[in-house]
Ligand code: DGI
Ligand code: FE
Protein backbone atom coordinates (compact mmCIF):
# COMPACT_ATOMS: atom_id res chain seq x y z
CA UNK A 419 0.00 0.00 0.00
CA UNK A 420 1.29 3.40 -0.94
CA UNK A 421 2.16 5.62 2.01
CA UNK A 422 1.74 9.36 1.72
CA UNK A 423 2.51 11.99 4.34
CA UNK A 424 1.18 15.54 4.54
CA UNK A 425 3.23 18.17 6.33
CA UNK A 426 1.57 21.55 6.69
CA UNK A 427 2.81 24.90 7.93
CA UNK A 428 3.11 28.56 7.06
CA UNK A 429 6.76 28.06 6.07
CA UNK A 430 7.40 31.78 6.38
CA UNK A 431 10.11 30.94 5.57
CA UNK A 432 10.98 27.25 5.58
CA UNK A 433 13.96 26.58 7.86
CA UNK A 434 16.42 23.73 8.39
CA UNK A 435 14.31 22.09 11.05
CA UNK A 436 11.34 21.70 8.70
CA UNK A 437 13.59 19.80 6.33
CA UNK A 438 14.89 17.60 9.17
CA UNK A 439 11.35 16.76 10.26
CA UNK A 440 10.43 15.92 6.67
CA UNK A 441 13.40 13.60 6.27
CA UNK A 442 12.62 11.90 9.58
CA UNK A 443 8.99 11.40 8.58
CA UNK A 444 9.92 9.97 5.18
CA UNK A 445 12.38 7.54 6.77
CA UNK A 446 10.49 6.54 9.89
CA UNK A 447 7.13 6.11 8.17
CA UNK A 448 8.70 4.67 5.05
CA UNK A 449 6.78 7.14 2.90
CA UNK A 450 6.51 6.98 -0.85
CA UNK A 451 5.65 10.64 -0.96
CA UNK A 452 5.58 13.60 1.41
CA UNK A 453 3.31 16.46 0.45
CA UNK A 454 4.58 19.76 1.83
CA UNK A 455 1.54 21.97 2.31
CA UNK A 456 2.11 25.68 2.86
CA UNK A 457 -1.04 27.19 4.35
CA UNK A 458 -2.71 30.16 2.79
CA UNK A 459 -1.99 33.11 5.00
CA UNK A 460 -3.53 36.48 4.64
CA UNK A 461 -0.82 39.11 4.09
CA UNK A 462 -2.80 41.52 6.26
CA UNK A 463 -2.77 39.18 9.18
CA UNK A 464 0.79 37.93 8.87
CA UNK A 465 3.62 39.57 10.71
CA UNK A 466 6.30 40.35 8.12
CA UNK A 467 4.54 38.52 5.28
CA UNK A 468 5.99 36.90 2.20
CA UNK A 469 3.98 36.25 -0.94
CA UNK A 470 2.69 32.72 -1.48
CA UNK A 471 4.91 32.54 -4.52
CA UNK A 472 8.01 33.35 -2.48
CA UNK A 473 7.09 30.83 0.22
CA UNK A 474 6.63 28.13 -2.40
CA UNK A 475 9.87 29.06 -4.16
CA UNK A 476 11.77 28.91 -0.89
CA UNK A 477 10.25 25.49 -0.15
CA UNK A 478 11.28 24.25 -3.60
CA UNK A 479 14.83 25.40 -2.94
CA UNK A 480 14.94 23.84 0.53
CA UNK A 481 13.52 20.50 -0.60
CA UNK A 482 15.28 20.30 -3.97
CA UNK A 483 17.49 17.44 -2.76
CA UNK A 484 14.65 15.35 -1.37
CA UNK A 485 12.99 13.47 -4.19
CA UNK A 486 10.05 12.19 -2.19
CA UNK A 487 8.98 15.65 -1.11
CA UNK A 488 6.54 17.52 -3.32
CA UNK A 489 5.35 21.06 -2.67
CA UNK A 490 1.61 21.55 -2.97
CA UNK A 491 -0.21 24.80 -3.66
CA UNK A 492 -3.57 23.20 -2.83
CA UNK A 493 -4.37 25.29 0.28
CA UNK A 494 -2.84 28.43 -1.14
CA UNK A 495 -4.96 28.14 -4.29
CA UNK A 496 -8.10 27.64 -2.21
CA UNK A 497 -7.38 30.87 -0.29
CA UNK A 498 -9.05 31.72 2.99
CA UNK A 499 -8.76 29.54 6.06
CA UNK A 500 -8.04 25.96 5.13
CA UNK A 501 -9.33 23.24 7.35
CA UNK A 502 -7.15 20.22 7.81
CA UNK A 503 -10.10 17.83 7.60
CA UNK A 504 -10.89 19.12 4.10
CA UNK A 505 -7.27 18.86 3.02
CA UNK A 506 -6.83 15.28 4.21
CA UNK A 507 -10.21 14.27 2.78
CA UNK A 508 -9.17 15.81 -0.54
CA UNK A 509 -6.05 13.66 -0.61
CA UNK A 510 -7.95 10.59 0.55
CA UNK A 511 -10.20 11.05 -2.46
CA UNK A 512 -7.23 11.59 -4.73
CA UNK A 513 -5.40 8.53 -3.40
CA UNK A 514 -8.16 6.18 -2.14
CA UNK A 515 -5.81 3.24 -1.85
CA UNK A 516 -3.02 5.01 -0.04
CA UNK A 517 -2.37 5.17 3.68
CA UNK A 518 -2.25 8.83 4.67
CA UNK A 519 -0.25 10.38 7.49
CA UNK A 520 -0.62 13.88 8.80
CA UNK A 521 2.56 15.16 10.41
CA UNK A 522 2.40 17.51 13.40
CA UNK A 523 4.63 18.71 16.22
CA UNK A 524 3.94 17.67 19.79
CA UNK A 525 2.91 21.23 20.58
CA UNK A 526 -0.03 20.80 18.18
CA UNK A 527 -1.36 17.70 19.90
CA UNK A 528 -3.17 19.57 22.66
CA UNK A 529 -4.39 22.01 20.05
CA UNK A 530 -5.66 19.24 17.83
CA UNK A 531 -8.82 18.66 19.85
CA UNK A 532 -9.93 22.19 19.09
CA UNK A 533 -9.50 21.77 15.32
CA UNK A 534 -12.60 21.46 13.21
CA UNK A 535 -13.85 17.86 12.94
CA UNK A 536 -10.81 16.09 14.42
CA UNK A 537 -12.59 12.76 13.97
CA UNK A 538 -12.86 13.35 10.22
CA UNK A 539 -9.14 14.10 10.07
CA UNK A 540 -8.43 10.85 11.91
CA UNK A 541 -10.81 8.89 9.69
CA UNK A 542 -8.81 9.90 6.62
CA UNK A 543 -5.29 10.02 8.01
CA UNK A 544 -3.12 8.83 10.88
CA UNK A 545 -1.36 11.50 12.91
CA UNK A 546 2.40 11.19 13.09
CA UNK A 547 3.76 13.35 15.88
CA UNK A 548 7.30 14.53 16.43
CA UNK A 549 8.48 15.81 19.78
CA UNK A 550 9.61 19.39 20.29
CA UNK A 551 12.84 20.07 22.15
CA UNK A 552 11.47 22.75 24.45
CA UNK A 553 7.94 21.55 24.66
CA UNK A 554 6.94 18.89 27.12
CA UNK A 555 4.26 16.64 25.67
CA UNK A 556 2.72 13.96 27.83
CA UNK A 557 2.49 11.35 25.09
CA UNK A 558 1.09 8.63 27.35
CA UNK A 559 -1.75 10.88 28.48
CA UNK A 560 -2.39 12.03 24.92
CA UNK A 561 -2.54 8.44 23.68
CA UNK A 562 -5.07 7.58 26.34
CA UNK A 563 -7.12 10.63 25.43
CA UNK A 564 -7.04 9.74 21.73
CA UNK A 565 -8.15 6.22 22.46
CA UNK A 566 -11.00 7.36 24.69
CA UNK A 567 -12.17 10.28 22.58
CA UNK A 568 -11.59 9.12 19.02
CA UNK A 569 -10.86 5.41 19.43
CA UNK A 570 -7.67 6.09 17.48
CA UNK A 571 -3.97 5.96 18.05
CA UNK A 572 -1.25 8.22 16.69
CA UNK A 573 2.31 7.41 15.76
CA UNK A 574 5.06 9.01 17.76
CA UNK A 575 8.11 9.65 15.63
CA UNK A 576 11.42 9.23 17.39
CA UNK A 577 12.67 12.47 15.90
CA UNK A 578 12.91 15.40 18.32
CA UNK A 579 12.47 18.77 16.63
CA UNK A 580 14.96 21.44 17.64
CA UNK A 581 13.97 25.01 18.16
CA UNK A 582 14.44 27.04 15.05
CA UNK A 583 12.65 30.27 14.51
CA UNK A 584 11.17 31.56 11.29
CA UNK A 585 10.44 34.80 13.13
CA UNK A 586 14.14 35.26 13.78
CA UNK A 587 14.87 34.85 10.07
CA UNK A 588 12.24 37.43 9.20
CA UNK A 589 13.37 39.95 11.81
CA UNK A 590 17.04 39.49 10.91
CA UNK A 591 16.23 39.97 7.24
CA UNK A 592 14.30 43.14 7.98
CA UNK A 593 17.29 44.55 9.82
CA UNK A 594 19.72 43.51 7.11
CA UNK A 595 21.52 41.17 9.50
CA UNK A 596 23.49 38.11 8.53
CA UNK A 597 21.35 34.97 8.19
CA UNK A 598 24.26 32.60 8.45
CA UNK A 599 23.56 29.80 10.89
CA UNK A 600 19.86 30.57 11.21
CA UNK A 601 18.67 29.99 7.65
CA UNK A 602 19.31 27.44 4.90
CA UNK A 603 22.04 29.10 2.79
CA UNK A 604 20.24 28.75 -0.55
CA UNK A 605 17.05 30.11 1.00
CA UNK A 606 18.91 33.01 2.54
CA UNK A 607 20.34 33.86 -0.89
CA UNK A 608 16.82 33.88 -2.29
CA UNK A 609 15.60 36.11 0.56
CA UNK A 610 18.42 38.57 -0.04
CA UNK A 611 18.12 38.60 -3.83
CA UNK A 612 14.37 39.09 -3.82
CA UNK A 613 14.28 41.26 -0.70
CA UNK A 614 11.56 38.97 0.62
CA UNK A 615 11.37 40.41 4.13
CA UNK A 616 12.83 43.80 3.42
CA UNK A 617 11.93 46.55 5.86
CA UNK A 618 10.24 49.85 4.95
CA UNK A 619 11.62 53.40 5.15
CA UNK A 620 11.00 53.45 8.88
CA UNK A 621 13.43 50.58 9.27
CA UNK A 622 15.99 52.53 7.23
CA UNK A 623 16.14 54.96 10.12
CA UNK A 624 17.35 52.16 12.37
CA UNK A 625 19.84 50.89 9.80
CA UNK A 626 21.46 54.30 9.55
CA UNK A 627 21.39 55.20 13.25
CA UNK A 628 22.22 52.00 15.11
CA UNK A 629 25.40 49.93 15.23
CA UNK A 630 25.37 46.34 14.07
CA UNK A 631 25.62 45.14 17.65
CA UNK A 632 22.64 47.27 18.61
CA UNK A 633 20.68 45.92 15.63
CA UNK A 634 21.37 42.37 16.80
CA UNK A 635 20.17 43.31 20.28
CA UNK A 636 17.10 44.94 18.72
CA UNK A 637 16.34 41.78 16.75
CA UNK A 638 16.73 39.76 19.96
CA UNK A 639 14.22 41.99 21.76
CA UNK A 640 11.77 41.66 18.86
CA UNK A 641 12.01 37.87 18.64
CA UNK A 642 11.68 37.50 22.42
CA UNK A 643 8.73 39.87 22.68
CA UNK A 644 6.85 38.40 19.71
CA UNK A 645 6.97 34.99 21.37
CA UNK A 646 4.69 36.27 24.13
CA UNK A 647 2.42 38.49 22.05
CA UNK A 648 -0.40 35.98 21.58
CA UNK A 649 -0.43 34.85 25.18
CA UNK A 650 -0.62 38.46 26.34
CA UNK A 651 -3.29 39.30 23.78
CA UNK A 652 -1.18 41.91 22.07
CA UNK A 653 -1.19 42.47 18.31
CA UNK A 654 2.10 41.14 16.96
CA UNK A 655 2.63 44.16 14.71
CA UNK A 656 2.45 46.50 17.69
CA UNK A 657 4.91 44.37 19.63
CA UNK A 658 7.25 44.25 16.66
CA UNK A 659 7.24 48.01 16.10
CA UNK A 660 7.79 48.82 19.77
CA UNK A 661 10.64 46.30 19.99
CA UNK A 662 12.33 47.45 16.80
CA UNK A 663 12.30 51.12 17.80
CA UNK A 664 12.86 50.88 21.54
CA UNK A 665 16.54 51.88 21.27
CA UNK A 666 16.22 54.08 18.17
CA UNK A 667 17.79 57.03 19.98
CA UNK A 668 20.56 55.09 21.69
CA UNK A 669 23.26 57.06 19.83
CA UNK A 670 21.43 60.34 19.33
CA UNK A 671 21.90 63.58 21.28
CA UNK A 672 19.13 65.80 22.59
CA UNK A 673 21.08 68.85 21.32
CA UNK A 674 20.41 67.74 17.77
CA UNK A 675 16.65 67.97 18.38
CA UNK A 676 15.87 71.55 19.42
CA UNK A 677 12.14 70.87 19.77
CA UNK A 678 12.73 68.04 22.19
CA UNK A 679 12.59 68.78 25.93
CA UNK A 680 14.35 66.38 28.23
CA UNK A 681 12.79 66.10 31.70
CA UNK A 682 14.90 67.31 34.65
CA UNK A 683 17.60 65.19 36.27
CA UNK A 684 17.55 62.31 33.85
CA UNK A 685 20.64 60.09 34.35
CA UNK A 686 22.64 59.78 31.10
CA UNK A 687 21.80 56.06 30.52
CA UNK A 688 18.10 56.94 30.67
CA UNK A 689 18.11 59.81 28.17
CA UNK A 690 17.55 57.55 25.18
CA UNK A 691 14.14 56.37 26.34
CA UNK A 692 12.72 59.89 26.27
CA UNK A 693 14.57 60.95 23.15
CA UNK A 694 13.60 57.62 21.57
CA UNK A 695 9.92 58.24 22.16
CA UNK A 696 10.29 61.70 20.61
CA UNK A 697 12.27 60.54 17.59
CA UNK A 698 10.02 57.53 16.97
CA UNK A 699 6.99 59.80 16.82
CA UNK A 700 8.28 63.04 15.29
CA UNK A 701 11.03 61.83 13.00
CA UNK A 702 10.15 58.23 12.15
CA UNK A 703 6.40 58.77 12.20
CA UNK A 704 5.09 56.16 14.60
CA UNK A 705 1.83 57.48 15.97
CA UNK A 706 0.47 54.72 18.15
CA UNK A 707 0.54 56.25 21.67
CA UNK A 708 0.89 52.83 23.32
CA UNK A 709 4.01 52.09 21.29
CA UNK A 710 5.47 55.53 22.02
CA UNK A 711 4.74 55.05 25.72
CA UNK A 712 6.44 51.63 25.71
CA UNK A 713 9.57 53.17 24.16
CA UNK A 714 9.43 56.08 26.59
CA UNK A 715 9.69 53.91 29.68
CA UNK A 716 11.55 50.88 28.40
CA UNK A 717 14.66 51.70 30.47
CA UNK A 718 13.19 52.90 33.75
CA UNK A 719 9.74 51.41 33.83
CA UNK A 720 7.10 53.37 35.73
CA UNK A 721 4.04 52.76 37.87
CA UNK A 722 0.99 51.44 36.03
CA UNK A 723 2.57 50.25 32.82
CA UNK A 724 0.70 48.81 29.88
CA UNK A 725 1.20 45.14 29.04
CA UNK A 726 3.12 46.24 25.95
CA UNK A 727 5.36 48.45 28.10
CA UNK A 728 6.09 45.57 30.45
CA UNK A 729 6.78 43.20 27.59
CA UNK A 730 9.34 45.51 25.96
CA UNK A 731 10.95 46.19 29.34
CA UNK A 732 11.29 42.47 30.02
CA UNK A 733 12.35 41.44 26.51
CA UNK A 734 15.03 44.14 26.60
CA UNK A 735 16.48 42.56 29.73
CA UNK A 736 16.39 38.90 28.77
CA UNK A 737 16.82 38.72 24.98
CA UNK A 738 19.25 36.03 23.88
CA UNK A 739 22.33 38.28 23.64
CA UNK A 740 22.09 39.42 27.27
CA UNK A 741 24.58 37.78 29.53
CA UNK A 742 24.68 38.62 33.22
CA UNK A 743 24.33 36.66 36.43
CA UNK A 744 20.71 35.75 36.95
CA UNK A 745 19.52 36.21 33.39
CA UNK A 746 18.73 32.52 32.97
CA UNK A 747 16.48 32.61 35.99
CA UNK A 748 14.63 35.57 34.53
CA UNK A 749 14.29 33.69 31.22
CA UNK A 750 12.77 30.73 33.02
CA UNK A 751 10.15 33.01 34.59
CA UNK A 752 9.43 34.42 31.14
CA UNK A 753 8.54 30.98 29.85
CA UNK A 754 6.24 30.48 32.81
CA UNK A 755 4.72 33.41 34.64
CA UNK A 756 5.05 36.71 32.79
CA UNK A 757 4.02 39.02 35.63
CA UNK A 758 6.43 37.31 37.99
CA UNK A 759 9.11 37.73 35.34
CA UNK A 760 8.36 41.41 35.09
CA UNK A 761 8.65 42.11 38.83
CA UNK A 762 11.83 40.02 38.99
CA UNK A 763 13.31 42.05 36.12
CA UNK A 764 12.41 45.26 37.90
CA UNK A 765 14.08 44.01 41.08
CA UNK A 766 17.15 42.89 39.18
CA UNK A 767 17.54 46.24 37.43
CA UNK A 768 17.11 48.22 40.63
CA UNK A 769 19.59 46.05 42.52
CA UNK A 770 22.04 46.37 39.63
CA UNK A 771 21.86 50.16 39.83
CA UNK A 772 22.28 50.14 43.61
CA UNK A 773 25.26 47.77 43.39
CA UNK A 774 26.86 50.05 40.81
CA UNK A 775 26.00 53.09 42.93
CA UNK A 776 24.20 54.65 40.00
CA UNK A 777 21.35 57.10 40.59
CA UNK A 778 17.94 55.46 40.42
CA UNK A 779 15.54 57.60 38.42
CA UNK A 780 12.28 58.43 40.18
CA UNK A 781 10.20 56.53 37.58
CA UNK A 782 12.15 53.37 38.43
CA UNK A 783 11.56 54.01 42.14
CA UNK A 784 7.86 54.47 41.41
CA UNK A 785 7.75 51.26 39.40
CA UNK A 786 9.48 49.38 42.19
CA UNK A 787 7.07 50.74 44.73
CA UNK A 788 4.08 49.95 42.56
CA UNK A 789 4.99 46.46 41.43
CA UNK A 790 7.43 45.06 43.99
CA UNK A 791 6.12 46.71 47.17
CA UNK A 792 2.61 46.48 45.79
CA UNK A 793 1.72 50.10 46.58
CA UNK A 794 -0.98 50.38 44.01
CA UNK A 795 -3.18 53.21 45.33
O1 DGI B 1 19.28 50.42 26.00
P1 DGI B 1 19.68 49.07 26.49
O2 DGI B 1 21.16 48.96 26.71
O3 DGI B 1 19.17 47.97 25.64
O4 DGI B 1 18.98 48.82 27.92
P2 DGI B 1 18.16 49.81 28.85
O5 DGI B 1 17.47 50.83 28.05
O6 DGI B 1 17.30 48.98 29.75
O7 DGI B 1 19.20 50.40 29.84
C1 DGI B 1 20.30 51.14 29.52
C2 DGI B 1 21.08 51.42 30.80
O8 DGI B 1 20.31 52.24 31.65
C3 DGI B 1 21.43 50.20 31.62
O9 DGI B 1 22.83 50.23 31.92
C4 DGI B 1 20.68 50.34 32.91
C5 DGI B 1 20.48 51.83 33.01
N1 DGI B 1 19.33 52.25 33.78
C6 DGI B 1 18.09 51.73 33.80
N2 DGI B 1 17.30 52.36 34.67
C7 DGI B 1 18.07 53.33 35.21
C8 DGI B 1 19.35 53.27 34.65
N3 DGI B 1 20.36 54.08 35.00
C9 DGI B 1 20.11 55.00 35.94
N4 DGI B 1 21.12 55.80 36.28
N5 DGI B 1 18.90 55.12 36.53
C10 DGI B 1 17.84 54.33 36.24
O10 DGI B 1 16.75 54.46 36.81
FE1 FE C 1 17.37 51.00 25.89
Ligand code: FE
Pocket residue numbers: 635639664665734
Ligand atom coordinates in the same frame (compact mmCIF):
# COMPACT_ATOMS: atom_id res chain seq x y z
FE1 FE D 1 17.54 47.78 24.50
